[in-house]
Amino acid sequence: MQVRFEHVRADYQLGPIRTANVINDINVELPTGTFTAIIGHTGAGKSSLLKLINGLLLPTAGEVHVGGLTINANGEKKILNQVRKRVGMVFQFPEAQLFAETVEQDIAFGPINFGFTQEQTKKAVRDSLDKVGLSVDLLKRSPFSLSGGQQRRVAIAGIMATNPDVLVLDEPGAGLDPEGRKKILSMLKCWHNEHKATTLLVTHDMDDVATYADDVLVLDHGRVASYQSVRQFFGDESRLNELAIDMPEPLRVQRRIEQEKGIKLSQVSLTRSELAANLIKEQLV
Amino acid sequence: MNGSPILSVKDLSFRYDIRTDDYALSAVSFTIKRGDWAAVIGDNGSGKSTLARLIVGLVEPEQGSIFINNCILNEQSKWDLRKKVGIVFQNPDNQFIGTTVQDDVAFGLENLNLDYHEMETRVFQALKLVDMYHFRDKDPSQLSGGQKQRVAIAGVLALQPDLMIFDEAFVMLDPKSRRELLKVLKNIQKKLNLTILSITHDREEATLADQLLVLSAGKLIDQGEPQAIFQKNPDIEPPFAEQLRQELKGKGIEVPDGYMTEDELVAWICR
Ligand SMILES: Nc1ncnc2c1ncn2[C@@H]1O[C@H](COP(=O)(O)OP(=O)(O)OP(=O)(O)O)[C@@H](O)[C@H]1O
Ligand SMILES: Nc1ncnc2c1ncn2[C@@H]1O[C@H](COP(=O)(O)OP(=O)(O)OP(=O)(O)O)[C@@H](O)[C@H]1O
Ligand SMILES: [Mg+2]
Ligand SMILES: [Mg+2]
Numbered sequence: 001m002q003v004r005f006e007h008v009r010a011d012y013q014l015g016p017i018r019t020a021n022v023i024n025d026i027n028v029e030l031p032t033g034t035f036t037a038i039i040g041h042t043g044a045g046k047s048s049l050l051k052l053i054n055g056l057l058l059p060t061a062g063e064v065h066v067g068g069l070t071i072n073a074n075g076e077k078k079i080l081n082q083v084r085k086r087v088g089m090v091f092q093f094p095e096a097q098l099f100a101e102t103v104e105q106d107i108a109f110g111p112i113n114f115g116f117t118q119e120q121t122k123k124a125v126r127d128s129l130d131k132v133g134l135s136v137d138l139l140k141r142s143p144f145s146l147s148g149g150q151q152r153r154v155a156i157a158g159i160m161a162t163n164p165d166v167l168v169l170d171e172p173g174a175g176l177d178p179e180g181r182k183k184i185l186s187m188l189k190c191w192h193n194e195h196k197a198t199t200l201l202v203t204h205d206m207d208d209v210a211t212y213a214d215d216v217l218v219l220d221h222g223r224v225a226s227y228q229s230v231r232q233f234f235g236d237e238s239r240l241n242e243l244a245i246d247m248p249e250p251l252r253v254q255r256r257i258e259q260e261k262g263i264k265l266s267q268v269s270l271t272r273s274e275l276a277a278n279l280i281k282e283q284l285v
Numbered sequence: 286m287n288g289s290p291i292l293s294v295k296d297l298s299f300r301y302d303i304r305t306d307d308y309a310l311s312a313v314s315f316t317i318k319r320g321d322w323a324a325v326i327g328d329n330g331s332g333k334s335t336l337a338r339l340i341v342g343l344v345e346p347e348q349g350s351i352f353i354n355n356c357i358l359n360e361q362s363k364w365d366l367r368k369k370v371g372i373v374f375q376n377p378d379n380q381f382i383g384t385t386v387q388d389d390v391a392f393g394l395e396n397l398n399l400d401y402h403e404m405e406t407r408v409f410q411a412l413k414l415v416d417m418y419h420f421r422d423k424d425p426s427q428l429s430g431g432q433k434q435r436v437a438i439a440g441v442l443a444l445q446p447d448l449m450i451f452d453e454a455f456v457m458l459d460p461k462s463r464r465e466l467l468k469v470l471k472n473i474q475k476k477l478n479l480t481i482l483s484i485t486h487d488r489e490e491a492t493l494a495d496q497l498l499v500l501s502a503g504k505l506i507d508q509g510e511p512q513a514i515f516q517k518n519p520d521i522e523p524p525f526a527e528q529l530r531q532e533l534k535g536k537g538i539e540v541p542d543g544y545m546t547e548d549e550l551v552a553w554i555c556r
Contacts, residue, residue: 012427014424014427040459041459042429042457043428093376145301147334148329148334150330152329153329171430171456174453175329175375176329177329178486178522179522180328180329204456205460206460244461250525250529253547256551257551257554257555261555272532276532276533276536279554285540285554
């Protein structure tokens with residue numbers, strides 16, 4: 001399902017006062033099946049952009065198209081409901097997303113709402129619990145009595161149980177331990193590939209960008225500062241400096257070695273194994 | 286006063302529900318010296334935030350004791366000791382009290398009996414350090430995630446407590462801001478001889494610490510200098526350079542034996 005922003009502007013209305021535009025004329029098309037990392041500094045508008053996709057924030061001008069559905073300033077209830085059935089969103093703070101009395105009820109909410117049978121719901125809950133590496137012992141617990149990382153996992157499980165076409169992930173790795181982070185992000189990537197989903201991932205971790213995303217969209221003061229493939233993006237050192245964006249760890253170490261040796265490797269290393277392979281190929285180790 | 290313990294935890298055990306035998310912490314003991322930076326790592330649910338809650342007196346130990354500045358933490362001493370400890374919680378939303386950013390930062394200072402001018406100076410300075418001065422009149426609930434974390438951090442910076450606890454307080458900052466803020470913190474810490482206890486999943490941050498504590502299922506399984514910990518515990522994911530060394534080794538390359546820091550690995554490659 002394609003996601004398209006057509007000259008979208010948005011702000012947060014505070015009572016009668018309008019704030020400045022936090023999304024400022026965004027005009028971009030994310031084709032079906034693409035995995036896009038959204039990056040940018042604090043307050044750049046990343047979360048706001050994600051909220052526009054499921055109508056949690058409405059455009060003040062322009063339109064957001066999700067598949068054949070169109071969200072505009074009117075924010076028609078009927079359309080928003082249809083959109084929310086297709087879009088699964090993991091919030092920046094998981095607590096904001098959890099609401100039910102037990103973990104089980106929380107994860108089952110989506111499936112029940114979508115008319116799954118009791119059997120199907122039960123299976124969906126177990127399957128998604130397994131996907132995020134949580135034990136069934138937690139099912140009867142209150143989601144609010146869990147650790148931060150456990151809450152994050154429940155929030156992700158709740159989204160996976162609904163089979164979304166569009167995955168909208170706001171710093172899903174924050175609060176996960178390194179092993180869990182890798183497992184869960186790989187799981188999300190597999191899911192994305194299998195379901196030909198369209199995925200948007202907000203992250204501050206450039207290694208996640210390099211490992212999981214196809215494209216990078218850089219936001220700056222509510223505008224698109226850059227939108228290109230991951231490899232092109234990280235290969236352009238001066239542009240990265242201009243945008244004050246970090247390199248992924250492997251590339252940073254590659255650049256450091258290049259600098260100290262006064263050489264240039266022929267390829268950009270985005271992952272650890274790429275760096276290892278490049279070092280071996282160029283006989284540096 | 287350097288070298289004397291600011292925090293000392295003895296045989297600490299805790300359960301959220303005493304009807305079960307799920308110990309969130311069991312028999313944890315350690316000491317942190319004044320002026321040190323200690324980092325706590327461990328898997329999700331291993332008890333890190335619980336430890337923080339116990340140290341600030343939000344929950345009470347089932348067994349064992351906590352000493353802050355050589356003074357035992359109990360019902361009587363709690364109110365006084367709380368002035369010496371500041372915490373940034375894992376979710377900043379649980380922390381905001383004020384209706385504006387500056388009120389919120391000022392709120393923590395209310396018990397310190399500062400005059401108005403001194404209070405304002407501290408609040409503004411702290412907000413400038415985290416780059417949130419321009420947001421001082423905003424409602425903290427209407428900020429972005431990273432902005433909320435900055436405000437919560439400013440609250441502790443303004444307080445300048447002897448012991449600062451950060452519970453994954455930097456995760457929503459972009460990498461550059463995070464590095465800058467860690468530098469700022471290190472400077473303040475040195476200047477005022479403060480102690481920092483930072484809970485983190487970030488390996489690069491953990492390697493900056495003087496002392497690393499490793500929790501696993503409620504038990505303190507190791508403590509010591511970060512490098513020694515990563516050397517001894519192959520199960521704990523090491524920093525990137527060491528991962529690279531291991532990967533090269535796995536590919537049959539003759540790399541030096543044993544743990545390597547990034548400086549060492551780069552020096553070896555560029556030898
Ligand atoms: N309020 C609570 N009531 C009951 N159990 C709790 C409560 N808070 C935490 N727990 C449980 O105690 C254990 C330790 O939780 P804690 O929050 O200390 O973990 P943590 O190490 O901070 O994990 P994370 O990295 O996910 O933040 C977990 O199994 C958790 O489910
Ligand atoms: N509920 C709100 N009410 C008013 N203003 C808001 C609200 N939420 C966010 N803002 C403002 O909108 C701007 C964009 O915020 P947004 O949450 O989209 O940023 P972000 O890129 O996700 O940042 P971060 O990396 O810190 O999460 C910020 O300046 C923020 O202060
Ligand atoms: Mg955000
Ligand atoms: Mg925690």
